[in-house]
Amino acid sequence: MNNTYKPYLLGAAIFFFGLITPVLNVLGVFPDTTLNLWGRYFCFAIAALGVDLIWGYTGILSLCQAFFFCLGGYAIGMHMLLKTGPRGVYGTALPDFMVWNQVESLPLFWEPFHTLPVTLLMVFLVPGAVALFFGFLAFRSRLQGVYFAIITQALALAMWLLFLRNETMLGGTNGLTDFKTLLGFELRDPATKRGLYIAAFLALVGAYFLCRFITQSKLGKILIAIRDGEHRLRFIGYRITYFKMFVFAVSGILAGLGGLLYVPQTGIITPGRMDVQASIEIIVWTAVGGRGTLIGPIVGALTVNLLYSFLTSAFPGTWLYFLGFLFVGVVLFFPKGIVGILSSLRTPKLET
Amino acid sequence: MIQPLFAHWLLLAIFLLVQPAFAQPETNTWGNFQFKRLASGDDDSIKAAVQALKTSSQSGYYPLMQALFNGDLYRSENRTQHQGLVIIGETWEDDYGESQAPLHTAYPEQIPILYETGKPVVVPLFDLIKIESGRRIRTMIQPYLTRMELFHPDSGKRRQAAEILGNRGDSTAVSILQTAIQSESNSSIKRQMLVSLSKLQLHSSDPQTRLEAVRRLGNLNDTFVLPLLKARIKADPNGVFPEPDSQIRDQLHQAIRKLGQFSIFMQTVQTIFAGLSLGSVLILVALGLAIIYGQMGVINMAHGEFMMIGAYTTFVIQELCVGLLPAEALDWFFPLSLPFAFLVAGSVGVLLEILVIRHLYSRPLESLLATWGISLILIQAARSIFGDLTAVKLPQVLSGGYEIAPQVILPYNRLFILALTTLSLLSLMAFFYKTRFGLKLRAVTQNRDMSACMGIPVRRVDSLTFLMGTGIAGVAGWAMTLIGNVVPNMGQTYIVDSFLVVVTGGVGKLAGTITAGLGVGLINKILEPIFEAVYSKVLILGLIILFLQSRPTGIFPAKGRNENT
Numbered sequence: 001m002n003n004t005y006k007p008y009l010l011g012a013a014i015f016f017f018g019l020i021t022p023v024l025n026v027l028g029v030f031p032d033t034t035l036n037l038w039g040r041y042f043c044f045a046i047a048a049l050g051v052d053l054i055w056g057y058t059g060i061l062s063l064c065q066a067f068f069f070c071l072g073g074y075a076i077g078m079h080m081l082l083k084t085g086p087r088g089v090y091g092t093a094l095p096d097f098m099v100w101n102q103v104e105s106l107p108l109f110w111e112p113f114h115t116l117p118v119t120l121l122m123v124f125l126v127p128g129a130v131a132l133f134f135g136f137l138a139f140r141s142r143l144q145g146v147y148f149a150i151i152t153q154a155l156a157l158a159m160w161l162l163f164l165r166n167e168t169m170l171g172g173t174n175g176l177t178d179f180k181t182l183l184g185f186e187l188r189d190p191a192t193k194r195g196l197y198i199a200a201f202l203a204l205v206g207a208y209f210l211c212r213f214i215t216q217s218k219l220g221k222i223l224i225a226i227r228d229g230e231h232r233l234r235f236i237g238y239r240i241t242y243f244k245m246f247v248f249a250v251s252g253i254l255a256g257l258g259g260l261l262y263v264p265q266t267g268i269i270t271p272g273r274m275d276v277q278a279s280i281e282i283i284v285w286t287a288v289g290g291r292g293t294l295i296g297p298i299v300g301a302l303t304v305n306l307l308y309s310f311l312t313s314a315f316p317g318t319w320l321y322f323l324g325f326l327f328v329g330v331v332l333f334f335p336k337g338i339v340g341i342l343s344s345l346r347t348p349k350l351e352t
Numbered sequence: 353m354i355q356p357l358f359a360h361w362l363l364l365a366i367f368l369l370v371q372p373a374f375a376q377p378e379t380n381t382w383g384n385f386q387f388k389r390l391a392s393g394d395d396d397s398i399k400a401a402v403q404a405l406k407t408s409s410q411s412g413y414y415p416l417m418q419a420l421f422n423g424d425l426y427r428s429e430n431r432t433q434h435q436g437l438v439i440i441g442e443t444w445e446d447d448y449g450e451s452q453a454p455l456h457t458a459y460p461e462q463i464p465i466l467y468e469t470g471k472p473v474v475v476p477l478f479d480l481i482k483i484e485s486g487r488r489i490r491t492m493i494q495p496y497l498t499r500m501e502l503f504h505p506d507s508g509k510r511r512q513a514a515e516i517l518g519n520r521g522d523s524t525a526v527s528i529l530q531t532a533i534q535s536e537s538n539s540s541i542k543r544q545m546l547v548s549l550s551k552l553q554l555h556s557s558d559p560q561t562r563l564e565a566v567r568r569l570g571n572l573n574d575t576f577v578l579p580l581l582k583a584r585i586k587a588d589p590n591g592v593f594p595e596p597d598s599q600i601r602d603q604l605h606q607a608i609r610k611l612g613q614f615s616i617f618m619q620t621v622q623t624i625f626a627g628l629s630l631g632s633v634l635i636l637v638a639l640g641l642a643i644i645y646g647q648m649g650v651i652n653m654a655h656g657e658f659m660m661i662g663a664y665t666t667f668v669i670q671e672l673c674v675g676l677l678p679a680e681a682l683d684w685f686f687p688l689s690l691p692f693a694f695l696v697a698g699s700v701g702v703l704l705e706i707l708v709i710r711h712l713y714s715r716p717l718e719s720l721l722a723t724w725g726i727s728l729i730l731i732q733a734a735r736s737i738f739g740d741l742t743a744v745k746l747p748q749v750l751s752g753g754y755e756i757a758p759q760v761i762l763p764y765n766r767l768f769i770l771a772l773t774t775l776s777l778l779s780l781m782a783f784f785y786k787t788r789f790g791l792k793l794r795a796v797t798q799n800r801d802m803s804a805c806m807g808i809p810v811r812r813v814d815s816l817t818f819l820m821g822t823g824i825a826g827v828a829g830w831a832m833t834l835i836g837n838v839v840p841n842m843g844q845t846y847i848v849d850s851f852l853v854v855v856t857g858g859v860g861k862l863a864g865t866i867t868a869g870l871g872v873g874l875i876n877k878i879l880e881p882i883f884e885a886v887y888s889k890v891l892i893l894g895l896i897i898l899f900l901q902s903r904p905t906g907i908f909p910a911k912g913r914n915e916n917t
Binding site: 055059061134137138140141142143145146147149150151153154155157158161162164165276280283284287317320321323324325326327328331332335 | 645649651708711712716717718719720721722724725726727728729731732733736844848851852854855886887889890893896897898900901902904
């Protein structure tokens with residue numbers, strides 16, 4: 001899909017979202033809430049890029065991407081809660097929900113999250129390791145297609161149930177919330193929010209170029225080959241399992257990165273973000289934007305979420321209908337998504 | 353409400369006649385004297401009267417005592433129709449806001465007092481004087497009521513009374529329990545009475561009675577008496593046993609061992625039953641899924657929503673029947689709604705196949721996503737039409753359960769689902785292997801293109817397969833109304849589990865679905881008491897993934913060369 005790659009369009013978009021909007025925000029023209037909203041959508045777009053890499057390019061449907069998203073989100077949430085320390089409601093070093101649950105001392109697995117560098121490392125290590133391990137088991141036994149989708153969905157469901165429990169020490173149904181600072185900056189401060197917005201945007205741009213690098217390398221060709229003719233590739237002699245594990249891990253890490261940047265901007269992370277539907281929604285974004293292109297998932301994540309915030313306030317109760325029809329419609333009539341529609345509009349003109 | 357004198361009361365009366373120990377000067381004058389004391393309204397007189405009536409074992413005092421206990425006993429003074437003690441029925445307020453009470457006689461049985469014209473006597477509550485019964489009087493009456501209820505016409509009351517008497521440990525209840533046991537016709541209640549009797553006799557002063565009681569408890573299989581028996585052989589710090597006789601202690605050990613074994617056996621039975629029950633539900637849900645998947649390679653994510661459609665169809669039929677069927681035949685709505693549940697869910701399924709699935713052949717992942725979208729639409733539609741919570745009334749026949757041992761009950765609705773699953777499986781087998789359409793269907797499952805070449809109308813077979821698959825989902829939903837509420841997202845409860853069942857079972861083989869369904873159900877119920885429900889779910893997922901390591905295409909993989917396409 002190299003024909004959709006337009007350097008000047010991309011540059012304009014980077015210029016607009018990375019520079020114009022923050023400056024307008026400083027000047028007071030662009031409202032804080034909208035900026036914050038866009039920042040969050042960028043995080044979704046990062047996760048959608050990961051889905052595109054594994055589903056759009058490699059043809060593997062993973063239904064547990066929201067779980068990876070939440071792994072990143074919980075990691076940074078734990079870090080911020082530990083930094084909140086005595087500023088919580090109970091004024092103890094322990095997070096508030098542990099005080100409610102009569103937990104005496106900090107569970108061992110919370111310890112690494114005291115420092116930010118380790119936390120950031122965890123955001124990459126944990127989803128990556130989970131994806132590698134799970135992917136190894138699944139791909140080694142050549143689970144593919146629908147089977148893999150269902151197994152990952154069951155994984156997402158099981159993890160969701162696990163995170164809902166109080167004794168897993170992750171806040172249960174209420175999740176983690178009431179964060180105060182990150183790196184010493186007040187989260188409520190508009191300047192911090194602006195900083196997070198820019199960070200999310202830069203991460204999105206970084207993720208885009210990473211995916212671009214991967215898909216345009218020889219590795220990317222192999223991924224596409226896995227999608228289009230897995231058995232031929234296997235017979236040629238490629239070790240498909242490792243390629244699949246790699247792409248699963250990268251997409252998991254991208255989702256985790258999205259979660260990492262998402263949570264400081266919303267101020268809360270609950271297991272609701274990782275239920276069965278959440279994972280599928282990320283797939284919708286990708287499908288709507290246009291899978292198999294790199295700009296598609298970004299466009300899709302932004303469009304669907306903008307529609308979501310518009311529809312839930314303008315026509316409450318219609319969102320699920322809309323999402324459902326969008327899903328069916330895109331799958332049936334526009335398999336290439338918005339980007340596909342746009343390029344097909346343009347193509348005839350170029351030919352004449 | 354007190355019901356008319358029944359056989360049980362009569363038996364009690366006969367018993368009282370032949371038991372000289374209970375014989376009392378029960379002349380009318382004695383009774384009248386007690387009634388006067390009650391009617392006096394003086395607290396001490398009431399207490400004395402209650403004390404006297406309590407020791408009498410004439411059943412005729414039961415209504416009166418119960419009314420006194422409930423605060424329904426009144427004295428009527430200036431009414432010529434009935435002077436003295438009366439029991440009031442349910443009161444109501446007349447147009448002037450005054451409470452009106454229908455009167456009942458208090459002795460020897462509680463019957464409405466009528467005018468000569470046959471109209472019930474109703475007086476303002478204001479004109480009556482309440483016989484007050486404080487907490488102490490009520491405590492005095494309570495044991496009396498319980499004993500009398502051993503002979504109550506209502507079997508539930510009899511069982512309850514027997515249980516209470518056994519737990520209270522009042523040894524004076526022994527003889528009345530013995531009488532009740534003789535007259536009891538219900539074997540389950542009789543057993544409860546025997547257990548209670550034996551529990552009381554454990555503390556008897558006669559060693560022979562104690563020995564017999566222990567022996568009986570050992571045979572009655574009521575594991576709830578285990579702690580009681582264990583307490584009898586536990587020595588206090590001075591080395592003194594509550595049970596002095598060593599021979600009886602041996603017998604106690606024996607009984608405890610026997611009951612312990614029985615308890616383990618029953619737990620096993622219950623676990624297996626729970627596992628089979630869950631397994632049958634999973635199979636019922638997974639059946640339709642497996643048929644469609646086997647036939648077209650489409651995982652129907654909206655499968656749970658077709659269950660929901662079946663359940664709501666049942667609900668709608670129930671609501672329609674409320675107006676049409678007479679009240680006593682209302683339960684017939686349930687069998688009546690079965691074909692509707694199948695047809696409604698099935699036709700929506702065919703519609704879905706024609707409008708969506710047909711266009712997505714050989715794109716299994718896309719059809720998975722499209723059906724997910726459909727499921728969202730269906731859930732939201734159900735929510736807008738029906739609101740959030742509705743329920744189907746459990747038919748009378750299916751409420752309750754089969755008691756295989758004291759306190760071990762297999763609910764009829766679970767048994768019903770077990771039977772339904774078996775029946776569905778058998779009819780599907782017959783359908784697949786005995787009909788022409790079944791033959792075509794299996795042919796298409798094995799090799800779609802070749803079947804088309806042989807002249808099988810592949811598209812029509814697909815539509816019919818979808819009708820079958822979603823129709824069975826509707827039947828599953830119909831059955832689900834027996835064990836849960838009807839809610840828009842009810843389909844989500846079992847759906848992921850049944851996906852796993854399909855994946856584990858392998859494609860296109862009913863045997864795989866059955867094995868995997870029962871396996872998942874049983875393992876789940878075996879793990880659940882050890883770990884918690886959530887962790888056992890996680891464990892099962894782990895087990896399935898491990899299992900798929902060695903058999904990636906399920907327990908019974910489809911044979912043939914096209915398995916990898």
